[in-house]
Amino acid sequence: MKPLKAINDLFRHNQPLEAQISGVFKRFFDKGWYILGSEVGSFEKEFAQYCGVEFAIGVANGTDAIELGLRALGVQAGQKVALVANAGGYGTIGINAIDAVPVYVDVDATTFNMDVKSLEAVLDKQDIKAIIVTHLYGNLANIDEISNLASSKGIKLMEDCAQAHGAYRQGKKAGSWGDLATFSFYPTKNLGALGDGGAIVTKDATIAERVKQFRQYGWDQKYRSTLCYGRNSRLDEIQAAILRIKLPLLNEWNARRSAIAGLYGALINHPRIILPRVSGADHVAHLYVIRTGQRASLSQHLRASDVPHDIHFPVPDHRQPMFLDRFSDVVLPVSEVLCNEVLTLPCFPEMNDEEVNWVAAAVNKWIP
Numbered sequence: 568m569k570p571l572k573a574i575n576d577l578f579r580h581n582q583p584l585e586a587q588i589s590g591v592f593k594r595f596f597d598k599g600w601y602i603l604g605s606e607v608g609s610f611e612k613e614f615a616q617y618c619g620v621e622f623a624i625g626v627a628n629g630t631d632a633i634e635l636g637l638r639a640l641g642v643q644a645g646q647k648v649a650l651v652a653n654a655g656g657y658g659t660i661g662i663n664a665i666d667a668v669p670v671y672v673d674v675d676a677t678t679f680n681m682d683v684k685s686l687e688a689v690l691d692k693q694d695i696k697a698i699i700v701t702h703l704y705g706n707l708a709n710i711d712e713i714s715n716l717a718s719s720k721g722i723k724l725m726e727d728c729a730q731a732h733g734a735y736r737q738g739k740k741a742g743s744w745g746d747l748a749t750f751s752f753y754p755t756k757n758l759g760a761l762g763d764g765g766a767i768v769t770k771d772a773t774i775a776e777r778v779k780q781f782r783q784y785g786w787d788q789k790y791r792s793t794l795c796y797g798r799n800s801r802l803d804e805i806q807a808a809i810l811r812i813k814l815p816l817l818n819e820w821n822a823r824r825s826a827i828a829g830l831y832g833a834l835i836n837h838p839r840i841i842l843p844r845v846s847g848a849d850h851v852a853h854l855y856v857i858r859t860g861q862r863a864s865l866s867q868h869l870r871a872s873d874v875p876h877d878i879h880f881p882v883p884d885h886r887q888p889m890f891l892d893r894f895s896d897v898v899l900p901v902s903e904v905l906c907n908e909v910l911t912l913p914c915f916p917e918m919n920d921e922e923v924n925w926v927a928a929a930v931n932k933w934i935p
């Protein structure tokens with residue numbers, strides 16, 4: 568077996584599509600239209616249909632999707648947005664971009680997703696305008712309960728689906744619960760472009776219209792801005808065309824990711840490692856994340872064994888250096904422990920069983 572080159576080997580992922588994707592460039596040369604044309608329009612229709620919602624709007628990336636999404640939901644500077652602190656910081660960055668205020672909610676120790684009890688406690692004490700729920704590592708959060716809670720209190724709900732394209736529960740896809748949902752098509756995501764890309768999906772025609780304006784200078788028509796804070800955040804035609812080639816393959820890729828996670832679950836057997844529960848259609852295994860109290864030792868062992876691995880994510884949002892001591896009185900016991908204990912193993916659709924076996928064997932050989 569050749570050694571694994573990366574935790575997510577994108578060459579192996581995209582190489583089989585090389586001929587088809589090269590065809591895109593040829594078409595573009597012949598056509599001479601690059602921004603907001605038929606490819607973006609068609610992708611938006613196809614992706615909305617895939618998610619089971621009425622509207623999808625392509626934007627430049629997943630972080631812009633969060634920022635524009637918050638604006639489209641009517642969140643104003645100074646208003647509070649509840650979110651978790653263990654999901655990479657993207658929600659916080661979107662909130663900062665509009666000068667809103669992040670309010671952090673702790674997560675559940677088994678799912679690593681937003682803890683409903685902690686959310687209830689926050690909603691009881693504070694005036695929250697919107698909630699961002701991240702479906703972390705590909706695993707749908709407790710979204711039924713959270714969406715009931717949000718609608719009973721008249722709070723807007725945004726799903727961050729950047730790690731959960733195609734996950735579904737009881738026939739409902741990621742992105743179909745919230746008032747609005749955001750996606751990233753960063754190359755490593757379950758559905759990835761060959762560059763940056765993102766989308767917002769929604770069932771609400773008014774929200775969709777607002778997002779379309781925010782992504783293009785606040786225009787309601789050419790050269791006429793009716794919304795403040797509009798800017799340029801568009802999905803490229805080329806990336807949209809590539810995403811249209813890839814979307815029909817997403818379910819197959821997700822199934823293979825889940826199979827790999829299942830194989831890890833059967834093979835890794837180490838008393839100091841806690842494995843994630845990855846089973847069923849509501850977990851699309853974007854990342855296979857294990858947990859151990861002796862992470863530095865495991866990481867060193869894996870490095871010595873040439874097993875690519877990473878940490879998603881090491882610094883919780885409320886402890887990011889940019890905040891100085893602004894959140895020093897905020898304590899999130901579970902999130903803080905998880906940031907010190909999680910470790911990600913390779914899990915991408917092109918990995919073969921032999922490679923999964925090899926990674927699992929290397930992990931099992933760890934002597935803490």
Ligand SMILES: *Cc1c(COP(=O)(O)O)cnc(C)c1O
Nearest residue numbers: 628629630657729730751752753
């Ligand atoms: C990747 C990611 C984003 C941001 O997407 P970009 O396209 O890289 O801006 C947002 N949220 C989550 C959970 C992500 O994993």
